[in-house]
Amino acid sequence: MSDYSKFDLYSVSKPADFVLHVQFNRPKQLNAVNPDSYRQFKQIFDIAEFDKDVRVIVLSGQGRAFCAGLDLNAVAGNITSDDDDDEDSSRKAIHQHAFIKEFQECIGRPHTINKPVIAVAHGPSIGLAIDILSSVDIRIASKDAILSIREIAIGMAADIGTLQRLPKVVNNLGWLKEVALTGRNFTPEEAKEQGLINSVAETKDKAVSDAIELAKTIAAHSPVASHGTKKAINYAIDHSVPDSLEQIAEFNAHAVGGDLVKGAMSARAKEKPTYAKL
Numbered sequence: 001m002s003d004y005s006k007f008d009l010y011s012v013s014k015p016a017d018f019v020l021h022v023q024f025n026r027p028k029q030l031n032a033v034n035p036d037s038y039r040q041f042k043q044i045f046d047i048a049e050f051d052k053d054v055r056v057i058v059l060s061g062q063g064r065a066f067c068a069g070l071d072l073n074a075v076a077g078n079i080t081s082d083d084d085d086d087e088d089s090s091r092k093a094i095h096q097h098a099f100i101k102e103f104q105e106c107i108g109r110p111h112t113i114n115k116p117v118i119a120v121a122h123g124p125s126i127g128l129a130i131d132i133l134s135s136v137d138i139r140i141a142s143k144d145a146i147l148s149i150r151e152i153a154i155g156m157a158a159d160i161g162t163l164q165r166l167p168k169v170v171n172n173l174g175w176l177k178e179v180a181l182t183g184r185n186f187t188p189e190e191a192k193e194q195g196l197i198n199s200v201a202e203t204k205d206k207a208v209s210d211a212i213e214l215a216k217t218i219a220a221h222s223p224v225a226s227h228g229t230k231k232a233i234n235y236a237i238d239h240s241v242p243d244s245l246e247q248i249a250e251f252n253a254h255a256v257g258g259d260l261v262k263g264a265m266s267a268r269a270k271e272k273p274t275y276a277k278l
Contacts, residue, residue, distance in 0.1 A: 002051045007044055009037040011062055015212050018055035018219035020048055027063025032071040033107075033128050042106035045113050052277040055223050056215035059110065059136065060120040060208050069127025069150060100159055107160045111135040111234065114227045116218055118211045121145040121188065121197070122204040131158065133196070134165035137230065138214065141188035141197045142207040153183035168237050171195040222259035223278035228252065 004012035011023040022044055024031035033041075048054045061067055107128065110117040119133050121141040127150040133139050141147075151158040163180065170176050172194050179186055191197040201207035218226060228251050236244040259275055266273035 002047050002053070004044060004047065007040045009040050010044060012044065014053070015058075016216045016219070018053060018223075019058060019212060019215040020051070020054045020056070021058045021060070021208075021212065023059075024061040024067055027061075027065070029071060030065035030068035030124055031061040031063065032068045034071040037071075038103060038106040042109045045109040048115065049113050055115060055219040055226060055278075057110070057113075057115060057117045058120065058208070058211045058215050059117060059132070060204075060211070061122065063123075064204075065123040066119075066121045066125040066145070067129035067132060068124045069129060072154070104160050107131050108135045110137070111161075111165070114231055116215075116226060116230055118215055120204070120207045120211050121147065122207060126150045126185075127158075128160060130162045130166075131160040134162050134169060138211075139197050140199050140201060140207050140211050140214075141191065142201050142204040143188060144204065145188045146185050147188065147191055147196075148183060148185045149180045150183050152181060166196065169196060220272070222263060222273075222275045224255050224257075224259050224275075225263075227278065228255050 004010070009025055011025045013021045013023075015021050024033075024037070026032065026037065045057075048057055110119075110132070116138065117136040118138040118140065119136040121129065121133060121139060122145050123142075125133070125141075125145050126148040130147065130149050149158055149162055151162075157163065158180065166176055167173060175194050188197050188200045192200055199210065201210050228248070231251065232244065232248045235247045239247070262273050262275065
């Protein structure tokens, strides 16, 4: 496994073959995210992208919270302006735009990595936590999770991915607009009913265990097929059916090979296949 030890704001482990468990590790701050932590977040996924020993990533938080959102004290200078500042409005806007775009790229990394990501929401999971949950592939929650699109409560529209990705995830746009416009808390059971959460476990430990077991199941399959499946689904979200069919035809024209032969032969022999690293 690649070296993840330099990331002091995260706990990174390998609980099973080809499964990487990434945990936010600022429990005293309820895993609120500051610039150092969102940059480390992206760096971890950048390494995992090319780590041949990683096929699936599980994301959770140390302590009682998954993520309590943005650490407002740490980013106050980026989200507020000083009336006495001599810098003109156009320059401020350019700098603010660059700040937001970097933030979006970091938090959206689970969406762009070509490996499945499973997140576990537990305890406070608010604001930026929903941006993170919107960027992953599969979401499991514990019953104690407190979920909220909280940005409107501090006078802003969420801008790191929630409002862009969740309309393509949930099955009720009226519900999404309501929770985004009120900033109210909602339960994991309510989120599951609307398609945001895949399953709800009794406790955080059980939710993490369920996520790791699911990751092990996914990791047992061909990493080439897993790569292609996620890539095709993500492509289809933003493209027409004909374009998406062309994309998967192009991918499989190159990707169909030894793993298909091995998988088919193993299925015929009723054996569990073992696939080479990607």
